[in-house]
Amino acid sequence: MTEHVTDPATEIFVAHRSLLFTVAYEMLGSAADAEDVLQETWLRWVELDLGQVRDPRAYLVRMTTRQSLNRLRTLKRRKESYVGPWLPEPLLTSPDVAEDVELAESVSMALMLVLETLSPTERAVFVLREVFDVGYDEIAAAVDKTPAAVRQIAHRARQHVEARRPREAVSASRTRAALESFRRTIETGDIQGLLDVLAPDVVLMADGGGVKPGGAVRPIVGADRVSRYIIGGTGKAKFTIGYRPTVVNGHPALALLVDGEIDGIMAIRLDDDRITGLYYVRNPHKLTHIDAENRLTLR
Numbered sequence: 001m002t003e004h005v006t007d008p009a010t011e012i013f014v015a016h017r018s019l020l021f022t023v024a025y026e027m028l029g030s031a032a033d034a035e036d037v038l039q040e041t042w043l044r045w046v047e048l049d050l051g052q053v054r055d056p057r058a059y060l061v062r063m064t065t066r067q068s069l070n071r072l073r074t075l076k077r078r079k080e081s082y083v084g085p086w087l088p089e090p091l092l093t094s095p096d097v098a099e100d101v102e103l104a105e106s107v108s109m110a111l112m113l114v115l116e117t118l119s120p121t122e123r124a125v126f127v128l129r130e131v132f133d134v135g136y137d138e139i140a141a142a143v144d145k146t147p148a149a150v151r152q153i154a155h156r157a158r159q160h161v162e163a164r165r166p167r168e169a170v171s172a173s174r175t176r177a178a179l180e181s182f183r184r185t186i187e188t189g190d191i192q193g194l195l196d197v198l199a200p201d202v203v204l205m206a207d208g209g210g211v212k213p214g215g216a217v218r219p220i221v222g223a224d225r226v227s228r229y230i231i232g233g234t235g236k237a238k239f240t241i242g243y244r245p246t247v248v249n250g251h252p253a254l255a256l257l258v259d260g261e262i263d264g265i266m267a268i269r270l271d272d273d274r275i276t277g278l279y280y281v282r283n284p285h286k287l288t289h290i291d292a293e294n295r296l297t298l299r
Contacts, residue, residue, distance in 0.1 A: 030286075065124055194223075202222065
């Protein structure tokens with residue numbers, strides 16, 4: 001029996017693949033584009049003379065960051081013509097992601113949406129510095145800036161994110177309780193119960209990408225309007241609708257089932273035990289990574 005031999009370049013890349021995917025996903029908000037970035041990084045990596053690479057992990061992160069920045073500019077043009085609100089692509093995540101509070105917070109739908117408001121370079125700098133604790137010199141090499149410029153960008157991005165991110169980390173148990181109340185009110189058509197679990201200024205974003213009919217082409221703001229949209233939509237359904245608890249991006253979420261098949265993923269933002277944000281992804285092109293658990297890591 002012939003022993004399978006893996007070349008050093010492949011071994012190194014595979015060892016760091018989960019980290020590189022996490023870097024690319026946090027920069028792009030798209031698992032499909034993150035996979036493309038890893039493919040591009042791999043093709044460049046295997047062409048290198050490894051004898052000249054002092055720190056393979058740092059080099060791979062730098063390559064992934066550069067490819068992600070290139071892809072971010074393409075995504076920006078794509079989003080400008082996107083039909084309706086754009087939401088990050090949800091990932092079915094493994095239990096260890098949920099147990100890592102720092103990692104789960106960094107890939108939450110709420111924070112990923114905040115990162116969308118940064119420029120590509122600001123996002124890259126913030127993700128590398130605040131999430132992965134990469135040194136300023138390494139970040140500078142990845143984004144083609146001086147270390148001094150990177151420090152300024154990091155400070156500006158940090159202030160921007162802090163002003164918009166959730167006020168506190170919410171435990172999984174509190175999130176599950178809010179989702180259970182939310183699910184129960186929808187299934188029973190209890191509008192008052194739904195109003196009780198929603199914050200007065202709640203915002204619902206429904207991402208159907210122009211593919212799914214009946215979607216909201218603009219964010220819906222306010223508990224009254226959101227409750228009417230949700231209860232009205234489920235009440236008119238001609239199909240069997242169900243809800244299944246799941247874990248998406250390290251946080252409890254609901255999978256919406258239509259005739260037993262997943263039709264969408266609902267994630268929430270919770271403040272003071274009331275739902276302030278509802279993120280409803282229905283675009284089928286963004287539901288390709290919820291069939292199997294995705295391993296994310298900060299290391």
